Amino acid sequence: MKRIAVFTSGGDAPGMNACIxxxxxxxxxxxxxVYGIRRGFNGMIKGEFIKMDSSSVSNTxxxxxxxxxxxxxxxFMTPEGRQKAFEQLQKHGIEGLVAIGGNGTFAGANTFYQEHGIPCIGAPGTIDNDLYGTDFTIGYDTAVNTxxxxxxxxxxxADSHERVFFVEVMGRDSGYIAMPCAIGGGAEIVMIPETHTPIDMVIDTLQNGWKRSKTSFIIIVAEGDEEGHAPDIAAKVQASIPEMxxxxxxxxxxxxxxxxxxxxxxxxxxIGIGAVEGLLNGKKNVMAGIVNSKLVYTPFLDTITxxxxxxxxxxxxxxxxxx
Amino acid sequence: MKRIAVFTSGGDAPGMNACIxxxxxxxxxxxxxVYGIRRGFNGMIKGEFIKMDSSSVSNTxxxxxxxxxxxxxxxFMTPEGRQKAFEQLQKHGIEGLVAIGGNGTFAGANTFYQEHGIPCIGAPGTIDNDLYGTDFTIGYDTAVNTxxxxxxxxxxxADSHERVFFVEVMGRDSGYIAMPCAIGGGAEIVMIPETHTPIDMVIDTLQNGWKRSKTSFIIIVAEGDEEGHAPDIAAKVQASIPEMxxxxxxxxxxxxxxxxxxxxxxxxxxIGIGAVEGLLNGKKNVMAGIVNSKLVYTPFLDTITxxxxxxxxxxxxxxxxxx
Amino acid sequence: MKRIAVFTSGGDAPGMNACIxxxxxxxxxxxxxVYGIRRGFNGMIKGEFIKMDSSSVSNTxxxxxxxxxxxxxxxFMTPEGRQKAFEQLQKHGIEGLVAIGGNGTFAGANTFYQEHGIPCIGAPGTIDNDLYGTDFTIGYDTAVNTxxxxxxxxxxxADSHERVFFVEVMGRDSGYIAMPCAIGGGAEIVMIPETHTPIDMVIDTLQNGWKRSKTSFIIIVAEGDEEGHAPDIAAKVQASIPEMxxxxxxxxxxxxxxxxxxxxxxxxxxIGIGAVEGLLNGKKNVMAGIVNSKLVYTPFLDTITxxxxxxxxxxxxxxxxxx
Amino acid sequence: MKRIAVFTSGGDAPGMNACIxxxxxxxxxxxxxVYGIRRGFNGMIKGEFIKMDSSSVSNTxxxxxxxxxxxxxxxFMTPEGRQKAFEQLQKHGIEGLVAIGGNGTFAGANTFYQEHGIPCIGAPGTIDNDLYGTDFTIGYDTAVNTxxxxxxxxxxxADSHERVFFVEVMGRDSGYIAMPCAIGGGAEIVMIPETHTPIDMVIDTLQNGWKRSKTSFIIIVAEGDEEGHAPDIAAKVQASIPEMxxxxxxxxxxxxxxxxxxxxxxxxxxIGIGAVEGLLNGKKNVMAGIVNSKLVYTPFLDTITxxxxxxxxxxxxxxxxxx
Structure with missing residues (x-):
C-alpha cells in the first residue's frame, strides 16, 4: 500500500484532529x-483531496x-454517488482509507467496500460512546468533562437558591454521557433511554429529599429519555409540585x-496509529478500538448491529x- | 458602629463570596x-443571623x-414584612447593613432605609453589569468569560460543519454580556436590546458572507432582544434562507x-472593604462602586433610576x- | 460491622473527597x-475522629x-504509635477502616493489621498511578490533564519564539504522568525513569529536527529521570548546542x-463504594481497584511489592x- | 496611507493574535x-513580509x-540593521507600522522613527502591565487568571497538608501580576519589588498566624523582589522556623x-483598531492605550521613561x- 487517505464524517468530536x-x-x-479528504464522503465525491505532510498536522x-x-x-447514499467517489479515489491513487466517525460513517464505508473493494478502517470518533468494539469513543471523555x-x-x-435543576445532556439513544454527569455531578436522579424512570419516581425522590431537609437538587436528563426532553419533564413535575x-x-x-x-x-x-498499521497488515472493513487497554479490530457489521x-x-x- | 450584617439577595453571581x-x-x-444573614430579606425577616469570624470565610x-x-x-415588599425585618435587626443589635445584589435589592434597601433608618450600603453583585454607579458589577467578568x-x-x-449558530446569552435589558461575547467570540452579528438589528439585516449579512465564501457564522443574541429569543430569530432567518x-x-x-x-x-x-469603610464613615443609602479605578458611592436612587x-x-x- | 472509619494519608490527590x-x-x-479521621495516621493516634453524615460530604x-x-x-512507624492508634479505634468502636492513599499508606495499614487485626481496605489515592492492582489511581487523570x-x-x-522547552512533570519512580503529557502534548522527546534516554540522543533529535526546519521543541522530563532534573538536562544539552x-x-x-x-x-x-462493600463482605488487608472495568481486590502486600x-x-x- | 505592516516583538502575550x-x-x-512581518525586527531586516487578508486572521x-x-x-540595535529594515519597508511599499510589544519594542521603534521617519504606532502587548499610557496591557488579564x-x-x-507555600509569579520590575494573585488567591503575604517586605516580617506573620491556629499559608513572591527568588526566601524563613x-x-x-x-x-x-485609525489620522511615534475606558495615544518616549x-x-x- 503506497497511498492512503483519511477523512472525518458525521458530527464532529474533540480528538478528531489528534486522530488525523x-x-x-x-x-x-x-x-x-497520505491525503486528507475534506468534507467527508461529500468531498470524496467532489475530489477535495489534499496532500498531507508532517507539518500539516503540527499544532493540531x-x-x-x-x-x-x-x-x-x-x-453517497446512492450507488451513483459511491461510483463517483470510487473514481476519485482511483484517480488519486488511493489504496486504503481511514474513516473517522460514528455508526453512519461505518455503515456507508461498509457498503462502499462491498461495492468497490477499497480497504477501509474506521476510527470511532463520536462524543456519544455508543459504539460496539471500543470501551470509549474519541471525544467522549472531553464531552463528559465539558x-x-x-x-x-x-x-x-442550585445551592445558592435552593432550586431544582433539570439539566439535559446529549445522548439520543444512550445514557453514556448522562451517567458520569449524574455520578460526577452529584445529581440525585438520572433519566436515560436504557432504563425507565417514571415521573412519579422523580416526584417521590424530590419530596423525600425535602422531608430530609435537602434543599437543592440536580436531575440529569439524556436528550433521548422516554419521558421526553428536560423542559417537558420539568413541566410535568412542576404540575405535581407547584411550590418547586x-x-x-x-x-x-x-x-x-x-x-x-x-x-x-x-x-x-x-487508534490513529492502529488504523494505519491495520491497513498495512491487510485488515479491512473493521473499526480499530481499544478494549481493556488492548487494540482490537471489530468488523464494521458488528459495530453497526x-x-x-x-x-x-x-x-x-x-x-x-x-x- | 459596633455590629453590622451582610447579606446577598437576587440572582447569585460569581464573586459574591469574595465580597462577603x-x-x-x-x-x-x-x-x-459582623453577622451574616442567610437567604436575603427573607432570612432577615425570619431571623436567620449567624455570627461570622475570620475563619467562616476561609477558602471561599x-x-x-x-x-x-x-x-x-x-x-419584604410589604410594610409589615419590613417591620419584622427591622425588629430582627434591632434584636440582634445590627447598626449597619451591607446588601450585595442588584437593582431590586437596592430598591428594597432604599425603602427600608426610608422607613426604619438603618444605614445600608450596597455592593453591586449581578452578572448583568447594568447598574449605574460602577464600571463593572461583581460577577460580570466571570459570566462573560464563561x-x-x-x-x-x-x-x-460551526467551523467543522460550516454552519450558522445562533447563541443566546443572558441580558434581559441590555447587551452587556452579548457585546464582549460577540467581539471576543469573533461573531459576525450581535443582537441586543439597546439597538435594533432587523431580521433582514441578518439575512443580508449571511448572504453577503456566503458570496465572499465565508462558510460559518456565529450570531450572538441577548435574551432580551426585541426580535425575540434565539430560536425565534433562527426560525425567521431559516424561513428566508432554507438552505442554511x-x-x-x-x-x-x-x-x-x-x-x-x-x-x-x-x-x-x-467593594466589600469600601462598603464597610463607608458605613464606618457615616455613609448610608448608597452603593459602593468602582468608576475609572476609583471607589465611589452612588445614591441608591440613582442606581435604580x-x-x-x-x-x-x-x-x-x-x-x-x-x- | 456497625461502625467504620475513613481517612486520607500521604500526598493529596484530586478525587480524594469524591472517595470520602x-x-x-x-x-x-x-x-x-461512619467516622472521618483527620490528618491520617497522626489523627488516628491523637483521636481526631468526627462523625460523618450524608450532609458532611455534600458539595465536596x-x-x-x-x-x-x-x-x-x-x-505510627513505631509499635507504640500503632498501639495508641489501636486504642483510639477501640475507644471509638471502629470495626473497619478505609485508607485512601498510596504505597506508604498501605504498608502502614498492612503492618497495623498484622499487629492489631482491624480489617482495612485501601483506596488508591495518588496522582502517580504507580500502584499495582488498579489500572488507574484516583487523581492521576486530573494531574495529567492539569x-x-x-x-x-x-x-x-515555544511556537512563537521557536524555542526548546524542557518541562519537568511529577513522577519520581515512573513515567506515568510524563508519558501522556508527551503524547498528548505533542512533545518530541520524553525522558522517564523506566527507559534510558541518553543526552546524546536528545541532542541528535534536536539537530535532526532543525535540519528538517522544525523550529520549536518540547521535551517532557519525569522528575525521577536518571539523567537528572530538567534544569540539569537542559544545561547539558545547552553545552553541546550553544545556539539553542x-x-x-x-x-x-x-x-x-x-x-x-x-x-x-x-x-x-x-472504589469508595467497593471498599465499604468489601469490608462488609469480610475482605481485609486489600486494596480496591478497577482493572479492565472490573472491581478487584488486591492484597496490600502485592500493591507494595x-x-x-x-x-x-x-x-x-x-x-x-x-x- | 495605502499599505501598512504589523509585527509582534519581545515576549509573547495572550491577545497578540487578537490584536493582529x-x-x-x-x-x-x-x-x-496590510502586511504581516514575521519574527519582529529580525524579520523586518530579512524581508519576511506576508500579505494578510481577512481570512488570514480567521479563527485566531x-x-x-x-x-x-x-x-x-x-x-536592529545597530544603525546598519535599521537601515536594512528601512530598505525592506521601502521595497514593500510600507508607509506605516503597528508594533505590538513592550518597552524594548517601543524604544527600538522610537529610534527607527527618528532615523527613517516611517510612522509607527505601538500596541502594548506584554503580560507585565508595567507600561505607562494604558491602564492594562494586552495579555495581563490572562496571565493573572492563569x-x-x-x-x-x-x-x-496547602490546606490539606497545612503547609506554607511560596509561589513565585512573573514580574521582574513590578508587582502587577503578584498583587491580584495575592488578593485574589487569598494569600497572607505578598512580596513585590515596589515595596520592601523584610524576611523578619514574613516570619512574624507566620508565627502570629500559627498562634491564631491558622495552619496553611500562601506567600506570593514577584520574581524581582529585592529579598530574592522564592527558593531563597523560603530557605531564609525555614532557617528561622525549622518546624515549618x-x-x-x-x-x-x-x-x-x-x-x-x-x-x-x-x-x-x-487597541488594534485604534492603532490603525491613529496611523490614518496622522499619528506617529505613539502607543495606543486605554485609560479610564478611553482610547489615548502616548508618545513612545513617555511609555519608555x-x-x-x-x-x-x-x-x-x-x-x-x-x-
Missing part, C-alpha cells in the same frame, strides 16, 4: 503517502473540531467542542451516592 | 462585629454562588456559576472586525 | 455508622485536596490540586508521532 | 493594504502566542500562554483581607 494527526504521521513513519492535537471538516452526504464543568457551575446556583422552584438548562452543542482531554488525545493517537451496554452498576451508584 | 469575605474581614480589621474567595444563600422575598468559553467550543463545530444549516444554543444558567475571575475577586474585595449606557464604539467594532 | 463521599454515603446506605465531590486533611506520621493544560500554554510560547534557545519549566505542586475530572470522580466513587509496568507501546508512539 | 486580527481587519475596512482571536512569531534582534488558577490548585494542597513545612512553586512560562480572556480580547481589539505606579490601596487590601 496520528494517521498522517504514522503513514509517513511507515513510508506511505489540542484543537477541537476537525481540520478536514465534516458534512453529511445524501449523494458537561460536568457546566453542571458544577449550575450547582453553584425549578429551572431547566439544555447544554447543547457546547458538549461537542473544546480542546480534547488527555485521555481523548491518547485514545485518538493509539451490536449494542454496547452501559454498566448496570451505574444506576445503583446514583442511588447509593445520593443517599 | 471582604466585608467580614474588613469589619473585623476595624474592630466591628474562589467559590461561585453565595455561602449566605439568596432568595426572593414577597413579604459564555466566551462556550462560544469558543461552539465555533469548533442553522443551530441554536441557549447558554442559560451556566453563566451564573463558576469560580470568579481575578478581576471579579479584586472588584468584590475592593439612572441607566448606564453600553459603549457605542462596540457596535462599530463588531462591524469592523467581521469584515 | 462515596465511603460515607455507601456506609450510610448499608446502615453502617468537585473539590480538590482532602477535607479530612493529610499528614505524615513518624509516630499538566497537559500547562504544556498547551507553554507550546504557545532553551527554557525550563517545573510544573510542581500545581499538578496535585484542582477539581477532579469526570474519570477521577467516577473512579473514586466506584509488585510493580505495574507502563505500556511499552507508548515509547513507540512518541517516536511515530513526532516524525 | 484587529489591525488586519480594520486596515481592510478602511481600504488599506482565541489563540495564545503570536501567529507572526516573535524574536529578539541584535542587528496564575490565579494555579494558586487555587496549590491551595488545595514549606514548599516552593515557580509558575514560570505557563503564565505567558493560553487562550486570552474576554478582557484581553476586547482590549486587543480596541515614565513609570506606571501600582495602586497603593493594594498593599492595604492584602493586610485587611488576611486578618
Amino acid at each position: 494527526r496520528a494517521v498522517v504521521r504514522s503513514a509517513i513513519y511507515h513510508g506511505v503517502e 492535537i489540542q484543537k477541537g473540531g476537525t481540520i478536514l471538516k465534516s458534512a453529511r452526504s445524501k449523494e 458537561a460536568l464543568d457546566a453542571i458544577d457551575k449550575i450547582r453553584d446556583t 422552584d425549578a429551572r431547566v438548562t439544555i447544554l447543547g452543542h457546547v458538549q461537542r467542542g473544546g480542546s480534547p482531554t488527555a485521555a481523548d488525545r491518547m485514545l485518538a493517537s493509539e 451490536k449494542r454496547k451496554l452501559i454498566n448496570p452498576r451505574y444506576n445503583r451508584m446514583v442511588e447509593i451516592l445520593s443517599v | 469575605r471582604a466585608v467580614v474581614r474588613s469589619a473585623i480589621y476595624h474592630g466591628v462585629e 474567595i474562589q467559590k461561585g454562588g453565595t455561602i449566605l444563600k439568596s432568595a426572593r422575598s414577597k413579604e 459564555a466566551l468559553d462556550a462560544i469558543d467550543k461552539i465555533r469548533d463545530t 444549516d442553522a443551530r441554536v444554543t441557549i447558554l442559560g444558567h451556566v453563566q451564573r456559576g463558576g469560580s470568579p475571575t481575578a478581576a471579579d475577586r479584586m472588584l468584590a474585595s475592593e 439612572k441607566r448606564k449606557l453600553i459603549n457605542p464604539r462596540y457596535n462599530r467594532m463588531v462591524e469592523i472586525l467581521s469584515v | 463521599r462515596a465511603v460515607v454515603r455507601s456506609a450510610i446506605y448499608h446502615g453502617v455508622e 465531590i468537585q473539590k480538590g485536596g482532602t477535607i479530612l486533611k493529610s499528614a505524615r506520621s513518624k509516630e 499538566a497537559l493544560d500547562a504544556i498547551d500554554k507553554i507550546r504557545d510560547t 534557545d532553551a527554557r525550563v519549566t517545573i510544573l510542581g505542586h500545581v499538578q496535585r490540586g484542582g477539581s477532579p475530572t469526570a474519570a477521577d470522580r467516577m473512579l473514586a466513587s466506584e 509488585k510493580r505495574k509496568l507502563i505500556n511499552p507501546r507508548y515509547n513507540r508512539m512518541v517516536e511515530i508521532l513526532s516524525v | 486580527r484587529a489591525v488586519v481587519r480594520s486596515a481592510i475596512y478602511h481600504g488599506v493594504e 482571536i482565541q489563540k495564545g502566542g503570536t501567529i507572526l512569531k516573535s524574536a529578539r534582534s541584535k542587528e 496564575a490565579l488558577d494555579a494558586i487555587d490548585k496549590i491551595r488545595d494542597t 513545612d514549606a514548599r516552593v512553586t515557580i509558575l514560570g512560562h505557563v503564565q505567558r500562554g493560553g487562550s486570552p480572556t474576554a478582557a484581553d480580547r476586547m482590549l486587543a481589539s480596541e 515614565k513609570r506606571k505606579l501600582i495602586n497603593p490601596r493594594y498593599n492595604r487590601m492584602v493586610e485587611i483581607l488576611s486578618v
Whole structure:
C-alpha cells in the first residue's frame, strides 16, 4: 500500500484532529503517502483531496473540531454517488482509507467496500460512546468533562437558591454521557433511554429529599429519555409540585467542542496509529478500538448491529451516592 | 458602629463570596462585629443571623454562588414584612447593613432605609453589569468569560460543519454580556436590546458572507432582544434562507456559576472593604462602586433610576472586525 | 460491622473527597455508622475522629485536596504509635477502616493489621498511578490533564519564539504522568525513569529536527529521570548546542490540586463504594481497584511489592508521532 | 496611507493574535493594504513580509502566542540593521507600522522613527502591565487568571497538608501580576519589588498566624523582589522556623500562554483598531492605550521613561483581607 487517505464524517468530536494527526504521521513513519479528504464522503465525491505532510498536522492535537471538516452526504447514499467517489479515489491513487466517525460513517464505508473493494478502517470518533468494539469513543471523555464543568457551575446556583435543576445532556439513544454527569455531578436522579424512570419516581425522590431537609437538587436528563426532553419533564413535575422552584438548562452543542482531554488525545493517537498499521497488515472493513487497554479490530457489521451496554452498576451508584 | 450584617439577595453571581469575605474581614480589621444573614430579606425577616469570624470565610474567595444563600422575598415588599425585618435587626443589635445584589435589592434597601433608618450600603453583585454607579458589577467578568468559553467550543463545530449558530446569552435589558461575547467570540452579528438589528439585516449579512465564501457564522443574541429569543430569530432567518444549516444554543444558567475571575475577586474585595469603610464613615443609602479605578458611592436612587449606557464604539467594532 | 472509619494519608490527590463521599454515603446506605479521621495516621493516634453524615460530604465531590486533611506520621512507624492508634479505634468502636492513599499508606495499614487485626481496605489515592492492582489511581487523570493544560500554554510560547522547552512533570519512580503529557502534548522527546534516554540522543533529535526546519521543541522530563532534573538536562544539552534557545519549566505542586475530572470522580466513587462493600463482605488487608472495568481486590502486600509496568507501546508512539 | 505592516516583538502575550486580527481587519475596512512581518525586527531586516487578508486572521482571536512569531534582534540595535529594515519597508511599499510589544519594542521603534521617519504606532502587548499610557496591557488579564488558577490548585494542597507555600509569579520590575494573585488567591503575604517586605516580617506573620491556629499559608513572591527568588526566601524563613513545612512553586512560562480572556480580547481589539485609525489620522511615534475606558495615544518616549505606579490601596487590601 503506497497511498492512503483519511477523512472525518458525521458530527464532529474533540480528538478528531489528534486522530488525523496520528494517521498522517504514522503513514509517513511507515513510508506511505497520505491525503486528507475534506468534507467527508461529500468531498470524496467532489475530489477535495489534499496532500498531507508532517507539518500539516503540527499544532493540531489540542484543537477541537476537525481540520478536514465534516458534512453529511445524501449523494453517497446512492450507488451513483459511491461510483463517483470510487473514481476519485482511483484517480488519486488511493489504496486504503481511514474513516473517522460514528455508526453512519461505518455503515456507508461498509457498503462502499462491498461495492468497490477499497480497504477501509474506521476510527470511532463520536462524543456519544455508543459504539460496539471500543470501551470509549474519541471525544467522549472531553464531552463528559465539558458537561460536568457546566453542571458544577449550575450547582453553584442550585445551592445558592435552593432550586431544582433539570439539566439535559446529549445522548439520543444512550445514557453514556448522562451517567458520569449524574455520578460526577452529584445529581440525585438520572433519566436515560436504557432504563425507565417514571415521573412519579422523580416526584417521590424530590419530596423525600425535602422531608430530609435537602434543599437543592440536580436531575440529569439524556436528550433521548422516554419521558421526553428536560423542559417537558420539568413541566410535568412542576404540575405535581407547584411550590418547586425549578429551572431547566439544555447544554447543547457546547458538549461537542473544546480542546480534547488527555485521555481523548491518547485514545485518538493509539487508534490513529492502529488504523494505519491495520491497513498495512491487510485488515479491512473493521473499526480499530481499544478494549481493556488492548487494540482490537471489530468488523464494521458488528459495530453497526451490536449494542454496547452501559454498566448496570451505574444506576445503583446514583442511588447509593445520593443517599 | 459596633455590629453590622451582610447579606446577598437576587440572582447569585460569581464573586459574591469574595465580597462577603471582604466585608467580614474588613469589619473585623476595624474592630466591628459582623453577622451574616442567610437567604436575603427573607432570612432577615425570619431571623436567620449567624455570627461570622475570620475563619467562616476561609477558602471561599474562589467559590461561585453565595455561602449566605439568596432568595426572593414577597413579604419584604410589604410594610409589615419590613417591620419584622427591622425588629430582627434591632434584636440582634445590627447598626449597619451591607446588601450585595442588584437593582431590586437596592430598591428594597432604599425603602427600608426610608422607613426604619438603618444605614445600608450596597455592593453591586449581578452578572448583568447594568447598574449605574460602577464600571463593572461583581460577577460580570466571570459570566462573560464563561459564555466566551462556550462560544469558543461552539465555533469548533460551526467551523467543522460550516454552519450558522445562533447563541443566546443572558441580558434581559441590555447587551452587556452579548457585546464582549460577540467581539471576543469573533461573531459576525450581535443582537441586543439597546439597538435594533432587523431580521433582514441578518439575512443580508449571511448572504453577503456566503458570496465572499465565508462558510460559518456565529450570531450572538441577548435574551432580551426585541426580535425575540434565539430560536425565534433562527426560525425567521431559516424561513428566508432554507438552505442554511442553522443551530441554536441557549447558554442559560451556566453563566451564573463558576469560580470568579481575578478581576471579579479584586472588584468584590475592593467593594466589600469600601462598603464597610463607608458605613464606618457615616455613609448610608448608597452603593459602593468602582468608576475609572476609583471607589465611589452612588445614591441608591440613582442606581435604580439612572441607566448606564453600553459603549457605542462596540457596535462599530463588531462591524469592523467581521469584515 | 456497625461502625467504620475513613481517612486520607500521604500526598493529596484530586478525587480524594469524591472517595470520602462515596465511603460515607455507601456506609450510610448499608446502615453502617461512619467516622472521618483527620490528618491520617497522626489523627488516628491523637483521636481526631468526627462523625460523618450524608450532609458532611455534600458539595465536596468537585473539590480538590482532602477535607479530612493529610499528614505524615513518624509516630505510627513505631509499635507504640500503632498501639495508641489501636486504642483510639477501640475507644471509638471502629470495626473497619478505609485508607485512601498510596504505597506508604498501605504498608502502614498492612503492618497495623498484622499487629492489631482491624480489617482495612485501601483506596488508591495518588496522582502517580504507580500502584499495582488498579489500572488507574484516583487523581492521576486530573494531574495529567492539569499538566497537559500547562504544556498547551507553554507550546504557545515555544511556537512563537521557536524555542526548546524542557518541562519537568511529577513522577519520581515512573513515567506515568510524563508519558501522556508527551503524547498528548505533542512533545518530541520524553525522558522517564523506566527507559534510558541518553543526552546524546536528545541532542541528535534536536539537530535532526532543525535540519528538517522544525523550529520549536518540547521535551517532557519525569522528575525521577536518571539523567537528572530538567534544569540539569537542559544545561547539558545547552553545552553541546550553544545556539539553542532553551527554557525550563517545573510544573510542581500545581499538578496535585484542582477539581477532579469526570474519570477521577467516577473512579473514586466506584472504589469508595467497593471498599465499604468489601469490608462488609469480610475482605481485609486489600486494596480496591478497577482493572479492565472490573472491581478487584488486591492484597496490600502485592500493591507494595509488585510493580505495574507502563505500556511499552507508548515509547513507540512518541517516536511515530513526532516524525 | 495605502499599505501598512504589523509585527509582534519581545515576549509573547495572550491577545497578540487578537490584536493582529484587529489591525488586519480594520486596515481592510478602511481600504488599506496590510502586511504581516514575521519574527519582529529580525524579520523586518530579512524581508519576511506576508500579505494578510481577512481570512488570514480567521479563527485566531482565541489563540495564545503570536501567529507572526516573535524574536529578539541584535542587528536592529545597530544603525546598519535599521537601515536594512528601512530598505525592506521601502521595497514593500510600507508607509506605516503597528508594533505590538513592550518597552524594548517601543524604544527600538522610537529610534527607527527618528532615523527613517516611517510612522509607527505601538500596541502594548506584554503580560507585565508595567507600561505607562494604558491602564492594562494586552495579555495581563490572562496571565493573572492563569496564575490565579494555579494558586487555587496549590491551595488545595496547602490546606490539606497545612503547609506554607511560596509561589513565585512573573514580574521582574513590578508587582502587577503578584498583587491580584495575592488578593485574589487569598494569600497572607505578598512580596513585590515596589515595596520592601523584610524576611523578619514574613516570619512574624507566620508565627502570629500559627498562634491564631491558622495552619496553611500562601506567600506570593514577584520574581524581582529585592529579598530574592522564592527558593531563597523560603530557605531564609525555614532557617528561622525549622518546624515549618514549606514548599516552593515557580509558575514560570505557563503564565505567558493560553487562550486570552474576554478582557484581553476586547482590549486587543480596541487597541488594534485604534492603532490603525491613529496611523490614518496622522499619528506617529505613539502607543495606543486605554485609560479610564478611553482610547489615548502616548508618545513612545513617555511609555519608555515614565513609570506606571501600582495602586497603593493594594498593599492595604492584602493586610485587611488576611486578618
